[in-house]
Amino acid sequence: MDLPERVTEICVRCLLKVALSKEESEKTQKEVEMALLALSCIELYNGVENELYLNEIKEIIQYHQKCGNLTPFAYQSAWLFLIYRSFYDEDLVAAVVNELHFVEDARRELGDLSKRVDRKRKEEENEKRRKETKEELLLIRWLRMLVIEKRGGRRGG
Known part of the structure; x- marks a missing residue:
């Protein structure tokens, strides 16, 4: 050797x-x-x-x-x-x-990995939706404040 x-x-x-x-x-x-x-x-x-x-x-x-x-x-x-x-x-x-029992193990591992990937994608999509929702809510609040301000401006002016 x-x-x-x-x-x-x-x-x-x-x-x-x-x-x-x-x-x-x-x-x-x-x-x-x-x-x-x-x-x-x-x-x-x-x-x-x-x-x-x-x-x-x-x-x-x-x-x-x-x-x-x-x-x-x-x-x-x-x-x-x-x-x-x-x-x-x-x-x-x-x-x-x-x-x-490699085939059984490989099938189980692939199934587990697939589930984790799917779950992670769903979590990312949900997080993205939540962020969009938060951004949308902030946008709506700003728009409401502008509307209120404009109305207040008409009343006072």
Whole structure:
């Protein structure tokens, strides 16, 4: 094993150790998210053996499926790390499909994301309407004041 592969192996082990943390503090969750993001960026062909990460990444995904401890971004990063390595490995494909139920998870995640996007759009539209309504109300108040002033001006003048 050459030096870059050895360094990558060490990094993968360290990142997996961080990502395996089950502590739920905000700081730890950020560290887990960053570790999983870094793992998902490691190139496909870099000499990292399946045995080095398969059990750990499966444990991370299965724990999230059970407890929901990861942010959506961290969870997607864990899947990316695994999926990128499953292209040419039938055992990994079987694990992804049969043990980890990727299709069900992906469908659920996409549904949740779609709902959040729709909800955010509706909130933005409602906020825009509220702002328009506030602006309209202010405009109407100013117009009323002008009408009152004009009427008062006629009466007094």
